[in-house]
Amino acid sequence: MIAETIGKILFVLLVVMGAFLPLITWVERKQSALIQDRVGANRADLAGITVLGLLHPLTDVLKLFAKEDFVPEGANRVMHLLAPVISLVPAIVMLAVVPFAGVYDFGGERPFSFVIADVDWGLLFVFAVGSIAAYGTVISGWASNNNWALLGSLRASAQMISYEVTMGLSVVGLFMCFQTLSLQEMSLAQDSTFRLLGFLEHFGVVDTLPAWLGWLQLPTWGIFLQPLGFVMFLTCIMAENKRPPFDLPEAESELVAGYHLEYSGMRWGLFYTAEFLEVPVIGCIVTAAFLGGWSIPFLDTQTLISGIGGTFGTGFATGLALVLQLLAFLAKVIVMIWLQMTIRWSLPRFRYDQVMDLCWKILLPLSLANVFVTGAVILWMKELGA
């Protein structure tokens, strides 16, 4: 079992940190260039061959290592070093409860579940670890002995702790629908389809739905069951991780650079890595909770295994199903990354009072209303069904 866990950890680290992270820095430059109708970075070359700018992540890292790593005068050295580490580690640790592929029966003593730690309270773990990430922001500004950095870090941490509250509330509706906090079980529950007009049957409008209306089906994804919850959760988790358009704390044009003003070289590289690692991590969590996780739409695991197993045998079919569902998960994560990048380069930055108004005056009442309406609908369907 230990070898299995270590294998999963290595896979996650290699794929997400080793492959996704450099790709995302490249995607950001290229996608922003395409949106803004320019070419983007394409000068880094290897022996005269530029590969569409794919070498730029490597050159960026080399540049960061080569820069001078200083601590400003009068700053607290220990805290100055600790702050970027506190920002980075929660982003990595959050990947421990994300289900990259489903639960498969390879004939061993227990079914093989592609989660590093399938705890029963997975999403709660994500929130808990995410709330520790606020400390990196809080301390970096104070430890820099600089007024602008302090202002930036105060604003950033107030924003982060406000959005933690709304982030938790906006997924309560999702918990009520799926009856679980574990991301793997949520993905398992999203592995089926439901009839779009089936609610007519539930509410007693018609007795049974005619077959020609019954084929209009949707996969049981969180986004179809809780559309408002999806929008609110995406907003809150982007604000929590200070992604643009909520990036006032690191506003390049207003606060010089906000809370990471006095950081350069690889120390700033750690902040940079933390922010860009949050992008796939947000993508993974939102995919697992709302977009059906690893499930291929309209093709649930049993059908897949029996379909391939008919010609190739069950063991090979299960392995192939694992690979296909893993690729489906990564494809959905890529869609979420694209979405976040598009939102970044389309919307102007929010002003600070607009950010706080959005959280406390709009998202909090909306999420409470979402909980109420979801509860009412579930109770109504149960009463009529029974």
Next chain:
Amino acid sequence: MDLVVDLSVVLFAIGVVGALVRRNVIVILMSVELMLNAVNLAFVAFSRMHGNNDGHVFVLIVITVAAAEVAVGLGIVISLFRNRDTVNVDDVSLLKW
């Protein structure tokens, strides 16, 4: 289980000593939080001993009360600082004989 209760008592002792010895109001408040945490630990230990979830519910309520107390306490500290420009308890002891 004995060890957990011992840990709870040790943390409580550290909290009490901190609240008595230190003169910075904020550190006194933090020592009070440490005492509350020690009590939470004792609740969880006894709840595990009985196999009953009631201790956990009370821990949740204690955490909530601690949060409320910190909010109000820090509001008082800020008002104190605005009026006296100090957070040293020895400097605000006008009522002492």
Next chain:
Amino acid sequence: MSIQLALFYFFAAVAVGSALAMVLNLRNTVASAMSLVITMVSLAAVYVLMDAFLVGALQIMVYGGAIVVLFVFVVMLLNLRQDDFPPPRQRFVKALGTLLVLFALGKLVAAVPGALPEAVARLPEGFGGYRDVGTALFTRFLLPFEATSLLLLAALVGAVVLAKRRLD
């Protein structure tokens, strides 16, 4: 020594060490607050070792992620100077008080072994999980739950009133 016991010793040592660092740190109040966070997180680890999952997660979220952040805010806003040792006149009294407290609590620690009944051999299914604790919170403990929400409302109003600047 099972791995659970070893982990418990490790986290207990970290908790006690950082609690001492918090109380004894005279130079830097933010460092005290960060030591308090380390204490909270290691206590949450001890909770998880004792199968109290929901409480452990909420300890990190609420205590470590919100309450101590509030402490750090206030310290940063007020820009506090360093603390000093108490003046000589007070030192004797404080040392005596500390010794009395330690003596009383030491007697408590000495009385613990053998005074507690045996732990339950097998825990009920779902012990410490969010379902059981949540059900208990909303059925048997509904009155404390609602009373706590009133308390939070009072604290909210109080904090806003206290922090406002007066307009005279």
